[in-house]
Amino acid sequence: MSASEPEPATANPAPVQGMRKNGKQWHQPKKPFRPTAGLTSYAKRTEERKALAAVKAKEKELKDDKEAARQAHVQNIKERREKKAERERYAQLAAKMHAKKVERLKRKEKRNKLLKS
Structure with a gap:
């Protein structure tokens, strides 16, 4: 190879899988069970809790x-x-x-209301 030619990509995008043993090729291949994969650090958990x-x-x-x-609206009504x-x-x-008698009653009731509260 010369210096002007680009190098072929050596990175594998995904390893080639053979046929599945059980014959269900339409299913996604399963990943290995890793119980510690979802664990997060204490600091990260506390930050999430704060947020x-x-x-x-x-x-x-x-x-x-x-x-x-809403309560103000109800009170207004x-x-x-x-x-x-x-x-x-x-x-x-x-x-x-x-x-005139009705006016006198109004004034009297207003005085009574003021005295009660």
Whole structure:
């Protein structure tokens, strides 16, 4: 061989396999059982645990934010319903009584609410 000619590749891409003994050539060849192949070092495991804990903390924070927003929405709906019921009640009272008497009742109830809470 001269220096200008490229060398042929000597690296084997995969060793040549013969026929399988059981005749099931369509199956992938099995690899030898190596029980220690999946073991990782302690440092790597702790890093993975830290990363998983950080992800879980972020998920919990997002879930808590979402739940707080939902609770605020529910509270807003409840308050609106209470105000609507109170308006309807005062409207019924106004239909029966004089307007000034209804205003006096409103003021009195507001004072009582402030005293209770």
